[in-house]
Amino acid sequence: MAFSHKSSQDDRNVTNQTESYRGWDMTLVPGMDGRTLEPHHDCPVEVALEALKGRWTTLVLRELMHGDKSYGALSQSLPKLSDKVLTDVLTHLRKCGVVSRTVFRGFPNRTLYRLTATGWEIRPLLIELYRTGLRMRKSC
Amino acid sequence: MAFSHKSSQDDRNVTNQTESYRGWDMTLVPGMDGRTLEPHHDCPVEVALEALKGRWTTLVLRELMHGDKSYGALSQSLPKLSDKVLTDVLTHLRKCGVVSRTVFRGFPNRTLYRLTATGWEIRPLLIELYRTGLRMRKSC
DNA sequence: CGGAATCCTATCGGATACTG
């Protein structure tokens, strides 16, 4: 076996897999949800990637993982991010159930953004993305 | 602390973090590469996400993680994927150094696609994406 | 068989200006 990354379950002969191999790698695809023949929003991989979609999304998540922040604080943390796109990102993250918004009325208004419990689920994934990205850069 | 996901290093008071908090979570952001103030291709998180970008990309990767495949075999594995997009995905993955291509001349021609060593680095990430996506669905 | 070329549409991301 040229690569040690495949699970030991795959140590059967796969030389002729093109036509005859019909099994699934249970480590990679543990459930039926991962066996889709086309893109589908219910696929767990897509659920996670959907939340991270967008050029600025992971940066906003990183900021919120350092603590709750107001709209203005987020804007200052990422100065190159325009109001329009910041609003887009926050709306998207709220739709995904990753971020909550609390408005405090007064003069001036304040709005606090914070990760939900679901949002915190993304933390280990972000760490794994960083780790994998580092290793990919090295081997190029 | 409402959430146990933050590293213990963050157990200092972050109630007033909006203005005074200037530290970084070293578990989440272990190096300077993760401290960018704007999107940048060298950021490890973006390197990894760039490779996975595209509606069909993870599905093609899944197929290749079950073994090397020809163009036609990939096309049959994912019948709803058009030639144009399949070519786009494979070109993209080759540019990222994730997939290699070997052409066998003859009648008919054959072309074999296989993951590179860099490509196999993505396997644990895909597993983590699946795991996270599952947990995100449950908490919705 | 394994694509490339062309065309078309939808969504994304950015700039700018304005508002409660």
Next chain:
DNA sequence: CAGTATCCGATAGGATTCCG
């Protein structure tokens, strides 16, 4: 302060047709 409204250019993705 915390957005909304409008416009616009750049991609992404899909359908179809053609080629070595």
